[in-house]
Amino acid sequence: MKGAIFFSGKYGSTEQYANWIGEATGLPVFSINNPNADPSEFDYLILGSSIIYFKLSIRKWAEVNLSKLNGRSKILFSVSGAGPSDKLERWVAKSFPTVLLSQMDHVALAGRLDHSKVNWLIKLSLWIGSLFNPDPLASKEERYGFDHVDKDSIKPIIERIGQLMHDVVPVKN
Numbered sequence: 001m002k003g004a005i006f007f008s009g010k011y012g013s014t015e016q017y018a019n020w021i022g023e024a025t026g027l028p029v030f031s032i033n034n035p036n037a038d039p040s041e042f043d044y045l046i047l048g049s050s051i052i053y054f055k056l057s058i059r060k061w062a063e064v065n066l067s068k069l070n071g072r073s074k075i076l077f078s079v080s081g082a083g084p085s086d087k088l089e090r091w092v093a094k095s096f097p098t099v100l101l102s103q104m105d106h107v108a109l110a111g112r113l114d115h116s117k118v119n120w121l122i123k124l125s126l127w128i129g130s131l132f133n134p135d136p137l138a139s140k141e142e143r144y145g146f147d148h149v150d151k152d153s154i155k156p157i158i159e160r161i162g163q164l165m166h167d168v169v170p171v172k173n
């Protein structure tokens, strides 16, 4: 069975996780911005996406490629500042096609925010957002940045891919 990882991220943490998963499983890794990468060439897909302003950054690509993703998409990993929670699940559910989500496992991974990599407008918006964040620690992290990227946290994804390698039945095109 042929699988692949497609990711959407801007500042490197989602790509880092995608590459770690690729190294651990041997699956090829593609940015969604690679015009030559075609999800319909694979039997199963692992999708990775950052969360930006309460939405999955992969959402538009997922909508455009819905027919190619349907039936193949098995795991979604999100990368965010917010940890696993009902709130995060709601953001994911609201910004991703339901038909895909219903056939996938969602794994929430912790991200990184490096203020030296974002422009002043984003810095300002994060600063303003932090003023309205009711959680004091999350508010501080929004303002000054954080790095919670953790290689060990991909373990459940690696295990699930191990099962998929045996179980997945090819999708008929």
Ligand SMILES: Cc1cc2nc3c(=O)[nH]c(=O)nc-3n(C[C@H](O)[C@H](O)[C@H](O)COP(=O)(O)O)c2cc1C
Residues within 6 Å of the ligand: 008, 009, 010, 011, 012, 013, 014, 015, 050, 051, 052, 053, 054, 055, 079, 080, 081, 082, 083, 110, 111, 112, 113, 114, 118, 122
């Ligand atoms: C402009 C901006 C908006 C963000 N919005 C959210 C958000 O709404 N919720 C959240 O949990 N994390 C948010 N984050 C944190 C990102 O999800 C985190 O930095 C992630 O690791 C980015 O992934 P990347 O490095 O692959 O781009 C935001 C980060 C930026 C820069």
